[in-house]
Amino acid sequence: MLVNADFSLPVVVTPARYRWTSSPQGGVERVMLDRIGAEQARATSIVRYAPDSSFPAHAHPDGEEILVLSGVFSDESGDFPAGWYLRSPSGSSHQPFSREGALIFVKLRQMAPDDDSRLRIDTRxxxxxxxxxxxxxxxxxxxxxxxxxxxxxxxxxxxxxxxxxxxxxxxxxxxxxxxxxxxxxxxxxxxxxxxxxxxxxxxxxxxxxxxxxxxxxxxxxxx
The missing domain is CATH 2.60.120.10 (Jelly Rolls)
Incomplete structure (x- = not known):
């Protein structure tokens, strides 16, 4: 799957152009902003967790970057309300969920090979x-x-x-x-x-x- 995959072109996606699609897990939807690949993809997305939804445990080849936009996003390392920035290096894994629901900005498989940083920053x-x-x-x-x-x-x-x-x-x-x-x-x-x-x-x-x-x-x- 290719979504906005020509990186030589400028792209603007406003909320009026959001196209929500279901993920393989019930209660979790996403807007694909750019994507190269099928389910295991280099991807930038807005992801929406319904209350009491979760995603199976999974690893992060080439890392994962998250900014929590609203609600509370959680995994086994803690609960992260709106404003938290999470950065997990290649080879890390987690089992994410949300009790009250959450909206997050996610970037997958986009870290450089030598990037082993793990960050948890409260931007509020x-x-x-x-x-x-x-x-x-x-x-x-x-x-x-x-x-x-x-x-x-x-x-x-x-x-x-x-x-x-x-x-x-x-x-x-x-x-x-x-x-x-x-x-x-x-x-x-x-x-x-x-x-x-x-x-x-x-x-x-x-x-x-x-x-x-x-x-x-x-x-x-x-x-």
Whole structure:
């Protein structure tokens, strides 16, 4: 299966374009944002757990990255409410579930071979944020291959600079204006290497997940 699999093209998926599909496990649905492969795939998805739903134990070849968007996501290592960032390296495994229901952003099989990091970060903790220009930044992960953070921008503030290695964004609060398009909460965009985006925070400001650098590896035919 191929979904938005040409990484040389920009992609924007707003909530109005979400297409929910059932997973093999009852009570768990997903929106496929990009995907290469069948059930065992390199994938970026929004996943929705119904209350009292679970997924069988499984391993993570090439790692898993999760940002909890709402509800409470759980596995044998603990309960993670909205705002938690979870990063598990290749070879890790878990049996996820949710008692009250949860919405999560998930990236599967996208870590570099030398990435063995395991992270659990509460992005709702003010201690994890730092001033960044006119806004604020919550660093999540950085290595030679990619950089991951959350960023907040004030109303009307432009996102300056070009991301030479490409960028991927998920709007968490407020909205981004991308040219003539309004990208509200839940909007996901992927900008290929070399793109010079014209992005501006909406009238209420914006908070978004940002990953940079990783698309350069794909452009070279590696993951």
């Amino acid at each position: 903790d003010p201690a994890n944020w730092e001033q960044h220009g006119q806004g604020a930044r919550c660093p999540l992960f950085s290595n030679a291959h990619e950089q991951v953070c959350l960023q907040r921008f004030a109303p009307g503030q432009a996102l300056s600079g070009a991301w030479e290695g490409g960028a991927e964004l998920l709007v968490l609060e407020g909205e981004l204006l991308a040219g003539g398009q309004r990208c509200e909460r839940g909007s996901w965009m992927r900008l290929p290497a070399g793109t010079r985006p014209q992005l501006v925070a909406g009238e209420a400001g914006v908070c978004f997940y940002l990953k940079t650098g990783h698309l350069a590896r794909l452009a070279k035919g590696t993951q």
